[in-house]
Amino acid sequence: MADDQEPHFSDEELESALAGFEKEFAQDQEAASPADQPTAGADGAADADKKNETDAGLDPASIEIPDDAAELDPSVGFDAELAGLLGNRAKIAVVVTRIADADLLAAFCQLADISADCIGSNQGAVAVLRNLDGDSPEAAARDLTTVVAGMTVILAVNRADKLEVTLYVQGEAARTFAPPMLFTSTARFVEDLLLGITTVNALREQGFEIEDSADFDHKRAMATIAKHTKFGRGGSTKGSSIN
Numbered sequence: 001m002a003d004d005q006e007p008h009f010s011d012e013e014l015e016s017a018l019a020g021f022e023k024e025f026a027q028d029q030e031a032a033s034p035a036d037q038p039t040a041g042a043d044g045a046a047d048a049d050k051k052n053e054t055d056a057g058l059d060p061a062s063i064e065i066p067d068d069a070a071e072l073d074p075s076v077g078f079d080a081e082l083a084g085l086l087g088n089r090a091k092i093a094v095v096v097t098r099i100a101d102a103d104l105l106a107a108f109c110q111l112a113d114i115s116a117d118c119i120g121s122n123q124g125a126v127a128v129l130r131n132l133d134g135d136s137p138e139a140a141a142r143d144l145t146t147v148v149a150g151m152t153v154i155l156a157v158n159r160a161d162k163l164e165v166t167l168y169v170q171g172e173a174a175r176t177f178a179p180p181m182l183f184t185s186t187a188r189f190v191e192d193l194l195l196g197i198t199t200v201n202a203l204r205e206q207g208f209e210i211e212d213s214a215d216f217d218h219k220r221a222m223a224t225i226a227k228h229t230k231f232g233r234g235g236s237t238k239g240s241s242i243n
Helices: 011-031 041-055 078-086 102-111 136-147 179-183 188-194 200-205 218-227
Strands: 092-096 116-119 126-129 152-159 162-169 172-177 210-212
Touching: 092 136, 092 188, 102 116, 102 126, 102 136, 102 210, 102 218, 116 200, 126 136, 126 188, 136 152, 136 162, 136 172, 152 179, 152 188, 162 179, 179 188, 188 200, 200 210
Parallel strands: none
Antiparallel strands: 092 126, 092 152, 116 126, 116 210, 152 162, 162 172
């Protein structure tokens, strides 16, 4: 693969950043004053219960259902939108990879039976997943890193406005870390997508390289992979292999 397809983050960098975040979090906890703790008594208990409901994504005040369902995104639908508010369905999920080309990532997604829009980036191509129900995003990350041997990806999921970021290696979740650590090492549009600031269609209109994995069949996927490796030039490679 080309030099711009080398990892833009290393395991050592992730480990160091994660350790720094955990240290800062521990220091913040120690510095918390008694005034920050829930108030005792009936009022305090009520406040604590309300906080627990809010933390769990169950605060009724946080769920706004419009009078006209047409106000919802028609491509998502009322039921799916409500499931997203409750956290039963991710609002968005992206898989960040080490490769740069959208067509190569789309080819890998086709082989792993993953439906996604793949966006090219020199900082790491990104697959915007379509199947957002339940643990489908996690299943996609597991499948991709299982089918493509040696591939490492980062899964970022927004459920009920809470971001979860996890590193996947060889079909397993290796570690989780804070979203800001991801945003500092990826293209700006990754954060914008996860926060709902932009959409795939908006990025397409801006001229980003975007490939739909649904446009690939097995033959095209293998041809695309060959094009990006020495296999396509009559040679061999020690890069990622397809299981």
